[in-house]
Amino acid sequence: MALLPVVLLATLAVVVAPVATRLLGRNAGWPLALLLLAAAGLLLREMNGVMGGTPLAYDAVWAHDVLGPGRDVLISLRADGLGIFFALLALVIGAIVFIYSAAYLPKRGGSTSFYTLMTAFTLSVLLLVLANDVVVLFIAWELVSLASFMLIARSGSSGEVGSVRTLILTFFGGLTLLAGLATAAVTTGSTNLQTILHSDVWAQRPGLTALVAVLIAVSAFTKAAQFPFHFWLPEAMAAATPVSAFLHAAAVVKAGIYLLMRFSTIFHDVAVWNWLLIVVGMSTAIMSAIFAIQKTDLKHLTAYSTVSHLGWIVATIGVGTEFALAAALVHTLAHALFKSSLFMLIGVVDHEAGSRDIRRLGPIWRKMPWTFGSTVVAALSMAAVPPLFGFVSKESMITAFQDAPIGAAGAVVLLVAAGIGALLTFTYSAKIVFGAFVDGPRKVDHVHEAPVRLWLPAALPGLLSLPLAFALPLLDAPVTAGVEAVTGPVGEGVHETHLALWHGVTVPLLISLAVVVLGVLGVLARKRIWSAFESRALLPFDGNGALAGLEKQSARFGELTGSIAYTLNPSRHLLPMIVLIISLGLVTLLGTTGVDGITPAPRTPGLDNPWDLLPLAVVALSVAGMVVSRSRLTAAVLLGTVGVGMSLQMLLLGAPDVALTQFLVESLTVIVLMLVLRHQPEKFPAVPAGRKVFAAVMAVLAGVVAFAGVHSLLGRRERSELAMWYLDNAYDQAGGQNIVALIIVEFRGFDTLGELSVLGMGAIVLAALVSSMPRYPFNRGTHPAPFGQSELNSLPLRRVVVLVVPVLAVLSVLIFFRGHTAPGGGFVAALVMATAFGLSYMSKGRDEPVVGEQVPVWLTGIGIIVAISSGFLGLLEGGFLYAIHGEILGEHMTTSLIFDGGIYLAVLGMLTMAINALGGYLRPGFDSSRRLPDAASADEADEDHPSSINPADSPMAVTAPSRSPGEPGSTADLKEDA
Numbered sequence: 001m002a003l004l005p006v007v008l009l010a011t012l013a014v015v016v017a018p019v020a021t022r023l024l025g026r027n028a029g030w031p032l033a034l035l036l037l038a039a040a041g042l043l044l045r046e047m048n049g050v051m052g053g054t055p056l057a058y059d060a061v062w063a064h065d066v067l068g069p070g071r072d073v074l075i076s077l078r079a080d081g082l083g084i085f086f087a088l089l090a091l092v093i094g095a096i097v098f099i100y101s102a103a104y105l106p107k108r109g110g111s112t113s114f115y116t117l118m119t120a121f122t123l124s125v126l127l128l129v130l131a132n133d134v135v136v137l138f139i140a141w142e143l144v145s146l147a148s149f150m151l152i153a154r155s156g157s158s159g160e161v162g163s164v165r166t167l168i169l170t171f172f173g174g175l176t177l178l179a180g181l182a183t184a185a186v187t188t189g190s191t192n193l194q195t196i197l198h199s200d201v202w203a204q205r206p207g208l209t210a211l212v213a214v215l216i217a218v219s220a221f222t223k224a225a226q227f228p229f230h231f232w233l234p235e236a237m238a239a240a241t242p243v244s245a246f247l248h249a250a251a252v253v254k255a256g257i258y259l260l261m262r263f264s265t266i267f268h269d270v271a272v273w274n275w276l277l278i279v280v281g282m283s284t285a286i287m288s289a290i291f292a293i294q295k296t297d298l299k300h301l302t303a304y305s306t307v308s309h310l311g312w313i314v315a316t317i318g319v320g321t322e323f324a325l326a327a328a329l330v331h332t333l334a335h336a337l338f339k340s341s342l343f344m345l346i347g348v349v350d351h352e353a354g355s356r357d358i359r360r361l362g363p364i365w366r367k368m369p370w371t372f373g374s375t376v377v378a379a380l381s382m383a384a385v386p387p388l389f390g391f392v393s394k395e396s397m398i399t400a401f402q403d404a405p406i407g408a409a410g411a412v413v414l415l416v417a418a419g420i421g422a423l424l425t426f427t428y429s430a431k432i433v434f435g436a437f438v439d440g441p442r443k444v445d446h447v448h449e450a451p452v453r454l455w456l457p458a459a460l461p462g463l464l465s466l467p468l469a470f471a472l473p474l475l476d477a478p479v480t481a482g483v484e485a486v487t488g489p490v491g492e493g494v495h496e497t498h499l500a501l502w503h504g505v506t507v508p509l510l511i512s513l514a515v516v517v518l519g520v521l522g523v524l525a526r527k528r529i530w531s532a533f534e535s536r537a538l539l540p541f542d543g544n545g546a547l548a549g550l551e552k553q554s555a556r557f558g559e560l561t562g563s564i565a566y567t568l569n570p571s572r573h574l575l576p577m578i579v580l581i582i583s584l585g586l587v588t589l590l591g592t593t594g595v596d597g598i599t600p601a602p603r604t605p606g607l608d609n610p611w612d613l614l615p616l617a618v619v620a621l622s623v624a625g626m627v628v629s630r631s632r633l634t635a636a637v638l639l640g641t642v643g644v645g646m647s648l649q650m651l652l653l654g655a656p657d658v659a660l661t662q663f664l665v666e667s668l669t670v671i672v673l674m675l676v677l678r679h680q681p682e683k684f685p686a687v688p689a690g691r692k693v694f695a696a697v698m699a700v701l702a703g704v705v706a707f708a709g710v711h712s713l714l715g716r717r718e719r720s721e722l723a724m725w726y727l728d729n730a731y732d733q734a735g736g737q738n739i740v741a742l743i744i745v746e747f748r749g750f751d752t753l754g755e756l757s758v759l760g761m762g763a764i765v766l767a768a769l770v771s772s773m774p775r776y777p778f779n780r781g782t783h784p785a786p787f788g789q790s791e792l793n794s795l796p797l798r799r800v801v802v803l804v805v806p807v808l809a810v811l812s813v814l815i816f817f818r819g820h821t822a823p824g825g826g827f828v829a830a831l832v833m834a835t836a837f838g839l840s841y842m843s844k845g846r847d848e849p850v851v852g853e854q855v856p857v858w859l860t861g862i863g864i865i866v867a868i869s870s871g872f873l874g875l876l877e878g879g880f881l882y883a884i885h886g887e888i889l890g891e892h893m894t895t896s897l898i899f900d901g902g903i904y905l906a907v908l909g910m911l912t913m914a915i916n917a918l919g920g921y922l923r924p925g926f927d928s929s930r931r932l933p934d935a936a937s938a939d940e941a942d943e944d945h946p947s948s949i950n951p952a953d954s955p956m957a958v959t960a961p962s963r964s965p966g967e968p969g970s971t972a973d974l975k976e977d978a
Helices: 003-045 047-051 081-104 111-130 134-153 157-188 193-197 206-223 232-238 241-249 252-267 271-294 298-319 322-353 369-382 389-401 407-437 452-463 465-469 473-487 507-524 526-533 543-565 570-592 610-628 632-652 656-677 689-713 721-734 739-747 749-771 788-818 826-842 855-876 896-919 971-977
Strands: 056-063 073-079 885-888 891-894
Touching: 003 047, 003 056, 003 073, 003 081, 003 111, 047 081, 047 473, 056 855, 073 081, 073 111, 073 134, 073 193, 081 111, 081 241, 081 252, 081 322, 081 452, 081 473, 111 134, 111 241, 111 252, 134 157, 134 193, 134 206, 134 232, 134 241, 134 252, 157 193, 157 206, 157 232, 157 252, 193 252, 206 252, 206 271, 232 241, 232 298, 241 252, 241 298, 241 322, 252 298, 252 322, 252 473, 271 298, 271 407, 271 526, 298 322, 298 389, 298 407, 322 369, 322 389, 322 407, 322 452, 322 465, 322 473, 369 389, 369 407, 369 452, 369 465, 389 407, 389 465, 389 507, 407 507, 407 526, 452 465, 507 526, 570 689, 610 632, 632 656, 656 739, 656 826, 656 896, 721 739, 739 749, 739 896, 749 855, 749 896, 788 826, 788 896, 826 896, 855 896, 891 896
Parallel strands: none
Antiparallel strands: 056 073, 885 891
């Protein structure tokens, strides 16, 4: 089984890259290239079997029952003819680029991040083209986007704009791909790529097929830089030349081509697919060729030439025939060879001559004969001049266009467009050669030929275009295998690839001859032609301007929708959410009335447990008190009693673990509320009568909808089948009796991991917000300096904390370990420990951190890492986050305990971050003497304006008699006593 070692070798390259770079510097490219070539060798060794119809495969369960009972997500890899073709392209071109980088990169600095990202880039592409599960395919697709973004961004300020645009456009393609793959997976009932591609549903539902075809095509257009997403690829030229060579020849752009090829299995005869790919592809080819002729920067010129050639390939795939798909594969190979070579050779010119702008170069062809000769060969291949490999591939594509499924007139138009595109290709190919080596105005006495170790790796791919043209039969079987992977095995009488330089006098040959003749004439008049194109705006706006305008309008829309948050008035925050909840609730209730399974026959009404009236009374009285109270402190206390009532209700319903969790949350909420309330006036502001009526109406509506929803959807039905399954099977499968905890950490571990990630993001946001504020924007009197009375008030609690905190710490550990069989678990245990930290904070006489400033960040980060890492242990037996059970010293243990430990650390980190941040301890540089002007009285305060709060009304802003040092009760005395 050679497939897994191939991926492991590429992974090893990623792991080894930082160490190799530290030891060898830029020369680390050599051992990394050897690893990639070794992986390519393993694939080549299996080529005969693959071409014989036996693809390589590797499957391992990633996660059990994620998509339903018995529907697992697999780490599924498959190397058929198409996958191996693109995998070899990435590995071999990547290895050559690494060897070139060993001579191109500066001797010191920058190599570590380059090689690490490049190897990760290669691995991402490899996973993408070998993926046989759409989940793996999508993740690899996004990893390719991230890798390209980081490689472009590492070039500094010059690459910042281009990297962001690349990320925006390719992530847009990721969204459309997610929509297409999700639709396909749901429709076919599987995430297996082969199952999706060969499902009968596509023939049965043509409308859905057309929709998914458009989504897949748009996704591929973003990666393959097709109109209107074409402009990101030239913007990516800010990256280093090796990055450009790999990105354009075998990485990101080829990912888009691969996606189109792979899904041609389904869409090759779907009209919308054919027309979309042909029209967009050939339009992009001609448009980008014109843009290429306009450029004077050789990298930008070559970048637009890439966009143009990708347009040719996309249009060819759109034809959909077996011959067309074979032609697309052949030109993909030809393009990878001459384009990677041209980019690296341009880098050689830039390296030796100090510029890549043809206006700043000179006649350097005599000074750099080897580089010049190599560039000529690669450019001639790109221009499709015989007898080079590029000529063979271009002839194949034009031949395929004759059978385009767009009607006879459409095929004629396509051939004419192809002829125009080929002539433009010849023109910009000539501009590379003459602009770089012949026509420049600059003196070149200082220029000399590059070292062999620099120009030879750059020249090698392009030079292969010559011998390959005379060894075409060697490519017949691999190309046929690639087509078979898309269309199925070729039967007798069906197309098989037969590449050749000469096919007789044909329409494609006549077009090629006309292009060469006109192209040579154009070269003779090149200066006038190029000057006519250069520095001319062909369109009223460009793609960058359009994207910038879109970003600006999106920002304005965001400001408009976010304006509701520019206030301290809670009604402005709550009203949209309440209206939305009411609207959705009413629509749901009206839409489900009478639907089978939603509203079963009502049970006989009655009170099951009279004790249920007690928590109901507690909640009702507390809410009533909150409504009529004007004191913020009273309202906070009553809000706490509402939580206590809910905890009591949960306890009466037989859920002690949930009740304990709720009660601990309420305890911590008291601390958080006090930290907030001390910045608020003592009384709520007076509310106009009209607002009271409106608020009462909205509150009643929300209550009615909530009650109706609970009663209709939950209150008139027995336990669901899923609930009964957990009750009947949880103990046998997980060995525990705490079903709630088992669901959280084992059966629905993925959900919990997602929630944990959200919790971690909350801690990060809190940390970022607090650290970005040099001083707190609160009013005069808040965060007062410590005074004698505050120190005295904290003494009793300080004595209690000494006794209580150790008990809570021990209790936290016990609750953590008993969570598998009894009420407890990581979340509840973390709340108990956080309560100890809360008590510790309250026992202090002034604002001080309960832990070090960076400790919450470390706790949260380590917690999430531990939780994710524990998931990989499950791969040893069943799947990611699969719980492995066993006994240690007679005690039942499970790997879910490690996952629960991650939850414990992350929750504790989040809560200590909240106490530290909201506690507002004095950090270095904090201006404790800052004062804002006094505000109006509380009765006149407008909560829409923070500055109107009068700190004198704050229940926490207590003043104390001034004392001199040495007086009883002074801070100095307390410190001496301590």
